[in-house]
Amino acid sequence: MLGLDRLRAAVAAIEPPPRLVDWSLFLALCVEVVTGLVSFTIGTPDGWPIFWIHRIVGLTIVALVAFKLARVRYRLTDSRHWQPSTLLSVLTAIAAIGALATGIVWVFGADVRLSHWTLLSVHVGFGLALFALLLPHMWTRFRPPRRVDLADRRAVLQYAGLLIGGAIVYRGQEAVNAVAETTGSKRRFTGSYPRTGEGNGSFPVTSWVADDPEPIDTDEWTLSIDGLVGEPIAIGYDELTGERERQTEQRALLDCTSGWYTEQSWRGRRVGELIDAAGGSTTNGKWVRFVSVTGYRWSLPIDEARETLIATHVGGDRLNHGHGAPARLVAPGRRGFQWVKWVTRIEVRERNDPAQWIVTLISGFE
C-alpha cells in the first residue's frame, strides 16, 4: 500500500487549495468559452495559438474537476447532505464531464455523428450549458477568494505545473495519433475532419438554425450588384454563367465550425469583376456585403472580397439547392459560416456590419 500512499501524497502536492480550485475552474471555463467562440472565426493557420490555449486549458480543467469531484463527492453520495441546490450541482457536474469527454474523444479521432450532430457540436452544447449552469451554481455556494490564496507561491507553481502537464499530454496525444495513424491525425489545425470526394454529394449540407429557403427558380432569380458602385446592375443566371471564359475555376477549402472540412473545385465569377461590371466601387466603398435570399449575410473588406467567387458549380456539378443554388459565396481562408448560400445581392458599403453576427443566427425565423 506504500505505492498508493505515495501516489496520494503526490496528488496532494499538486492539488491547489479548495477555494482556488473553484475560482480557477471558473476562470478556466471563461477562457474556454472565449477561445472556443473566437476559434470559430479563425480559418488560417496563423490563428493556431487560440486552438492550443483551448486544448491545454481544457486539459488542466480535467485535473481541476477531478480534484473538485473528489472533494465534494460525499455531498452527492451521502443523502444527509442533499439540499435543493444539489440538483444544480449534479447538472453542473454532468455538463462538465460531458464537455470534457466529448472534447477529448474528438481529439482522439472519434469522428462520430449523432444524427446530424457532430461530436464537436455536442461539445459546444455541453460547454455553453456548463457556463449557464455555473453562474447560479457559484451563486449558491459563493466563497470569495482570499488574499492568502492568491499570494500563495506554491499555488502559482502548482498552476504552472498543471498547464505544462496539459501541454505535454496534448503533445503526447498528437504523437500517438500520428504514430497510430488514427483518424485523429487527419484533423486540420481547427480540429475539423475531412470529407473527401468531388461535387455536391461529397460533403454535408449545413445550415444555421432556421435558414431553409424553398428551392430557387433560376429564371426568377437575379444577382444585384449595388451600393457604392458606379452603376448598380442586376444580372440573371444565364448572364452570370453565360460566357465560359469569364468564369474562374478555383480549389478552395470549406471548413465548418461543426467540425468537418472539404476541399473542392469551385467555378463561378470573380467578385472583383462583377463589381467592375457595375462601374467599379467608389472611393468610400470599403466593405462588401453578401446577402442571401433568406436575409443571412456576411461582409468582407473590399480587397479580400474582390478575390472571392460567386460560385455556381462545385466539382463540375451545378450547385444543388442545399449547397446554395443558384449561387453562393466562396471565401477562401474564411470559416464555412461566412460562405453565404443563395446569394442574391452584393452590396458595396462604407462600413462593416456588426449586426451580421446576430442576423446569421436568427435569419430564417419568421
Ligand SMILES: Nc1nc2c(c(=O)[nH]1)N[C@H]1C(S)=C(S)[C@@H](COP(=O)(O)O)O[C@H]1N2
Ligand atoms: N444563407 C445561408 N448561408 C450559409 C448557411 C446558412 O445557414 N444560410 N450556413 C453556413 C455554414 S454554417 C456553412 S458551414 C456553409 C456550409 O455549406 P454547405 O451547406 O454547402 O456545406 O454554408 C454557410 N452558408
Ligand SMILES: [Mo]
Ligand atoms: Mo458551418
